[in-house]
Amino acid sequence: MQFTDQHNEIRRTVQQFVEKEVNPHVDQWEEEGIFPAHELFKKAGDLGLLGINKPAEYGGLGLDYSYSLVAMEEWGLTGCGSIPMAVGVQTDMATPALARFGSEELKQQFLAPAVAGDMVCSIGVSEPHAGSDVAAIKTTARKRGDDYVINGTKMWITNSTQADFIVLLANTSDDQKHQNKSLIVVPTDTPGFSHSPRLNKLGMRSSDTAQLFFDDVVVPQSYRIGEEGKGFTYQMMQFQEERICGAAMTIKGLEQCINQTVEYTSQREAFGKPLLDNQYIYMRLAEMQMEVEALRAMTYRACEMYVNGEDPTLQASYAKLKCGQLTRTIPSDCLQFWGGQGYMWENPVSRAMRDMRLTSIGGGADEVMLNIIGKTMGITAKR
Template sequence: MTSPFTAEHEAFRKTVRDFVAGEVAPYVDAWEEAGIFPARELFTKFASIGAIGLEYAEADGGQGADHWYTVVLSEELGRVDCNAIPMAFNVQAYYATASLAEHGSPELKARWLVPSMRGELVAAIAVTEPDAGSDVAAIRTRARRDGDDWVINGAKIYITNGTQADWLCLLARTSDAPGYRGMSQIVVPTATPGLTVSRSLRKLGNKGSDTAELVFDNVRVPVTNTIGEIDRGFQQQMHQFNLERLTATYQAVGQMQFALERTVDYLRIRSAFGQPLLANQHLQYTVAELFAEVQILREYTYSCAAKFAAGEDIAQVSTVAKLKAGRLARTVADTCIQYHGGVGYMEETWVSRYFRDARLLSIGGGADEVLLRMLTKQYGIDQ
């Protein structure tokens, strides 16, 4: 297909790449070691180059840009030496804020969205629970109405930015309707009495971002903090998940391309049996095939992006994209670490980190098995 990117898109690509090199790359190792990064400080810097809320209205602190700028940004974030920072950034720029931007009242957007787009407030999305992961319809956290307030009780887990967030986009039950019915999205300030971080979680990968378990004990917020319609939160959340899967896939394509390029560079300079490793034809063919697989996935994601930009339903294509990206990322990461040998197994190397970080893509945002279940229904082959 003809390149969808204009000269302006490519200029933005260079801006993001330079930003990553100057403001992110030098600090990744320290943030990974600390298990946290300075979210407000870094998000403010991201905002200074217009990277947060690219497609949101300018009145809400966004840039009013087209979707291809999001593709560019996501691909370039794939060149960060870890997945933790891009993941936390995506929560701020898309996952926790998309429903607020689309469905929020003017008052909610002015109070929470606008400063978040400037990086002045840190956002998190609170959906997953200890007993309800990819099965969103099974969540139990309850918001009971008491006059003009919601009184919230329950727990959320695996919350990215959870220890630093100023506010949450919370999905909670607001009626007795079963399953996916009767849920609402609610803005919950984290300073509200009764809301506590019960623990900060240690992870296999993505170590540079904070991940929390949250407990809600009679947390009281105004009903006016509801995003969109009461009892329509599940539907709004599913719409947001489509965008989450797309941006994760764009980013994964950038990560895989960068990982393969770096692995080829290593194979050129690493010698064994009197010649560079890259002289081995088996290694050449394997890497060439992986480059081809990444190219196929990239073209598919561009097709998805075109559909999204045209306002088409992307529920199925975003599911396919995320499923294939997660599986291909595991293959690429495994090959890269294998071809680096012993040095790749050392924890301080980029390839070891990539191997650990890449594994999350087949779990977060909908596990592979959940995506396959969705596809069987969409293809009409479920029993």
């Protein structure tokens, strides 16, 4: 990919924002189990960081997705995974379909405030029994006059205890399971909506995650995004941005793990010499850096295809699978080189290992990515 001065300026803006507005507070937010989403998102929105590839008429910068990519790469410099993930939900998971298929009314009422940082949003897809198997969701939105009456539950929803609206995937008919779903905007102040206390997660501690409940929640049918019955298709399209975004935001975090480990092992001595002087350690760290560079190339290629109007599904699946694998192995192997220090809760590599473990589960598990790749190769089992 060819980057311009504008790409580089966006990189610098995110780097400075993370350094000034995020990292000084990360330890406190991690301890508290939540970060002030409205306050932080408003600051990011004022800099244009929540709508880089969104239309200018709704407050975005109107740039192509490559500019969003470099921003997400720099968000990875955050000292925890929670904040980049929360931002990614706002920019690349909950709002792409709204920007592309939403009515003018919906864009003015919900997209513009999300871009400005005046509203926090979530994407409501997963359910207790339906994570990777999106078609198996049970939440319903039944027509009543000009309204939808929504009943069901959603699980593991990021930003949800602070969200102003949820972009919800629900069954709007009894048609075939890939043709009966619609995306609907649900304001969280609507009667009948509630959420559980924050879920107690292994990592991503400062990201507020909860189970959502919809008990006869009534919203206008005009809050539907695009055509009825096209929700599954819209969500599959939305997943491509999510997967490219997810891969991009891990690159700098993985590099930080490597760099912090290089620094530690160059100073820590054992048996009369720095740990880094052991051939196995420096060769393994070199191998890790090569793998991260391969991930960067895969991610850039997926983005390039997306920007050029090509279908990025296969390449995005490659990148998502690669980052899922690397986020399991690199933090764990780096932690090993820290010895007992790495086993401490406050250690940055320990936090990265806990936070990044989600990568191979969320946004399409590694096994789902392998299935997509296998289907493309024509080698998956016939049903």
